[in-house]
Amino acid sequence: MLLGQTAHNCFPVVVSRESQYLVGFVIRRDLNLALANARKNQEGVVSNSIVYFTDHVPAVAVVGGPTPLKLKKLLDFAPTTITDQTPMETVVDMFRKLGLRQTLVTHNGRLLGIITKKDVLRHVQQLENKDPSTVLFD
Numbered sequence: 001m002l003l004g005q006t007a008h009n010c011f012p013v014v015v016s017r018e019s020q021y022l023v024g025f026v027i028r029r030d031l032n033l034a035l036a037n038a039r040k041n042q043e044g045v046v047s048n049s050i051v052y053f054t055d056h057v058p059a060v061a062v063v064g065g066p067t068p069l070k071l072k073k074l075l076d077f078a079p080t081t082i083t084d085q086t087p088m089e090t091v092v093d094m095f096r097k098l099g100l101r102q103t104l105v106t107h108n109g110r111l112l113g114i115i116t117k118k119d120v121l122r123h124v125q126q127l128e129n130k131d132p133s134t135v136l137f138d
Contacts, residue, residue: 011025022110
């Protein structure tokens with residue numbers, strides 16, 4: 001469902017909507033491949049099957065519903081993150097030096113959001129009053 005509702009290329013994975021503690025990060029391409037493979041090779045997997053990024057699936061999830069999927073192996077458990085206190089100068093340097101496309105923003109381990117390369121380019125443009133497409137990332 002999520003893949004059909006958004007064009008995002010990657011997704012943070014959290015413990016729960018309530019806690020928002022960051023667990024890891026998964027790439028859309030990897031999810032698509034795993035889902036297509038599961039639909040082909042596992043009985044009962046459908047487009048609305050719930051995906052779990054853990055070793056265990058709650059027993060309640062199986063009763064009367066579609067077959068759940070365990071895709072923990074797709075997770076990057078150590079994604080690039082910054083805190084909400086990281087200076088923007090440091091963020092810009094990280095994007096330039098590491099060639100990042102995005103980084104996750106956290107506060108005390110809880111996900112606050114994602115900063116993308118476009119966000120950083122906009123920030124640099126505002127600082128320098130330049131066209132973001134002319135800002136080079138070496």
